[in-house]
Amino acid sequence: MPEKVVIIGSGPAGWTAAIYAARANLDPLVFAGRPKQMPALVLPGGQLMLTTEVENYPGFPKGITGPELMAALEQQAVRFATRIQTDDGQNPDVSNPDDGHSYKYHDCKHVDLSSRPFKIIGEDDRVIEAHAVIIATGATANWLGLENEMRLARSGGGVSACAVCDGALPIFRGKELAVVGGGDSAIEEATYLTKFASKVYLIHRRDQLRASKIMAQRAADNPKIEILWNKIVIDVLGDEKISALRLRDTQDKKESELPVGGLFLAIGHTPATAFLDGQLELDSKGYIKLTDPYRTATSIEGVFAAGDVVDSVYRQAITAAGMGCKAAIDAERWLADQGIE
Ligand code: NAP
Numbered sequence: 001m002p003e004k005v006v007i008i009g010s011g012p013a014g015w016t017a018a019i020y021a022a023r024a025n026l027d028p029l030v031f032a033g034r035p036k037q038m039p040a041l042v043l044p045g046g047q048l049m050l051t052t053e054v055e056n057y058p059g060f061p062k063g064i065t066g067p068e069l070m071a072a073l074e075q076q077a078v079r080f081a082t083r084i085q086t087d088d089g090q091n092p093d094v095s096n097p098d099d100g101h102s103y104k105y106h107d108c109k110h111v112d113l114s115s116r117p118f119k120i121i122g123e124d125d126r127v128i129e130a131h132a133v134i135i136a137t138g139a140t141a142n143w144l145g146l147e148n149e150m151r152l153a154r155s156g157g158g159v160s161a162c163a164v165c166d167g168a169l170p171i172f173r174g175k176e177l178a179v180v181g182g183g184d185s186a187i188e189e190a191t192y193l194t195k196f197a198s199k200v201y202l203i204h205r206r207d208q209l210r211a212s213k214i215m216a217q218r219a220a221d222n223p224k225i226e227i228l229w230n231k232i233v234i235d236v237l238g239d240e241k242i243s244a245l246r247l248r249d250t251q252d253k254k255e256s257e258l259p260v261g262g263l264f265l266a267i268g269h270t271p272a273t274a275f276l277d278g279q280l281e282l283d284s285k286g287y288i289k290l291t292d293p294y295r296t297a298t299s300i301e302g303v304f305a306a307g308d309v310v311d312s313v314y315r316q317a318i319t320a321a322g323m324g325c326k327a328a329i330d331a332e333r334w335l336a337d338q339g340i341e
Pocket of ligand 1: 144180181182183184185186188205206209210211212232266267268269313314315316
């Protein structure tokens, strides 16, 4: 028997879709996925697993950490009988973080949306059939693409795309660090790093931040943050560990060297849509296109999408959760129209 609905992704959009689908008796099955960008991190849960304090999710006046929020959403989904695809077919005990269940979370390798029921192929090549699919796979961090940047990132040589995950590591403590980017993430990361670093350089390619005013002010007010305007990183120096950055001024093209003990990239994200192999219509940046901006239907009937994989504008936990809710309701109504309840 095909599943009524399979949800791919386990950020705020995925778990909220699961909560709503489960409460609508759709018996959802979730492919929670494995984190790709941070191999050391074993929990699924999307970008919020890489965030310390979430201060803007309504309902938590004192804030909540990203991992706590995701664990709560997951437990709420499982409370209403959401099933999670795992290596051994057993639903993990999500109320017990020590049972090792997180290692069993399963990736969706591929989907076949060419005919219904749709086919969802797991990392172990098991094929799950589903009448409806909700895609909530989010987006992953971007890198500059420099050879030495990637080499040192892979070897643990002091280059990272997640300050919150790696900033507290001993190699960064008491060092002068650099963050690249001019958006809210760059400022959030730079601010976080000032807890451990002696100084943080924020390297931005323009003379104006993209970040919101409140975040920009936070950077300006922090005596440990120095913004280097109109600079791009053209090389990362160091054999086993990063020792310096080679910078180029975007105005006068002059090059300079900046000694640092760590480099953190905060230059945006790429939507996780490659596994779709072009089966759904995407926009120019690779985000899934919706047929109607107020709904969650995609270019293929029966396939719905929600969260950062769709949204390159708002990209907030609360907007993703809201879209997850909409996707579950859209899927429920569509399934009812098909006579599947
Ligand atoms: P973003 O707003 O897209 O900013 C990316 C930054 O990286 C931009 O400043 C961009 O420069 C720079 N950049 C991109 N490619 C680059 C390259 N190859 N080399 C050098 N610099 C490069 O991304 P984000 O900061 O990750 O934020 C994403 C969304 O999440 C935003 O809507 C943001 O408001 C939200 N967010 C909110 C919070 C919060 O409120 N606490 C925290 C984090 C994120 P240009 O400016 O020149 O394009």
